[in-house]
Amino acid sequence: MIYELDELDHGIIKRLSEDGRVSFAELSKCLHVTEKTIRLRYKNLIDKEILNVVGIVNPIAVGLKAGAIIQMKVKSRSLQTAIEELKKIPPIRYITVTSGEFPLLVQITVKDQEKITEVLYAIDEIEAVTDVNTIIQLDVHKNTFEYIH
Structure with missing residues (x-):
């Protein structure tokens, strides 16, 4: 309800x-x-679980200055398996199923480009993932947690 x-x-x-x-x-x-x-x-x-009270970390203030959006293709009937494996990779902060050519999208925020590469190597180890498209975030202009306006 x-x-x-x-x-x-x-x-x-x-x-x-x-x-x-x-x-x-x-x-x-x-x-x-x-x-x-x-x-x-x-x-x-x-x-009613409409409101969650959490502390939101400013990633830049704690040294997390590099971000990427990673799109993935997966083997047929392996979507849920891929999601479960992605959940185990700590820098991945957001996982969503999407429409289009790449049915999975994740977002990471890490210290530097080397950490992005480490995450890509970890994703490469997931058997269900068949193709990856990485989009490096150069500059973030809006990142909000306001859903009610």
């Missing part, structure tokens, strides 16, 4: 997306409701 977000839910999520450390008191002032209402809505958003 899909949970229908109302204007207050949208407001809470939007404000937390901007500043995950904003207090319930500040949210209540900003959204013109009681702090108790904010607490209850926040708990509901967590309980």
Whole structure:
């Protein structure tokens, strides 16, 4: 069942997306409701798994300055096997099934070009993967976690 977000839910999520450390008191002032209402809505958003509270690492601040998007073709009937093997490669932070010529796409963020090469060697060891197309990210202009506008 899909949970229908109302204007207050949208407001809470939007404000937390901007500043995950904003207090319930500040949210209540900003959204013109009681702090108790904010607490209850926040708990509901967590309980319904609409909102996850995590710390987001700034990759550049921790020395991860190289990124790549890697597209892959896989053997027939081996898509799930390839996905499970890709999940075991720590620098891979995003895996998605896509339409088109390359049904798998992953994204990595690593220290340098050498680490990108290491990931490519690890992918090459996956028997289900038959072809790879690597796109090196030269400059990232937007990387957001805001899904509610």
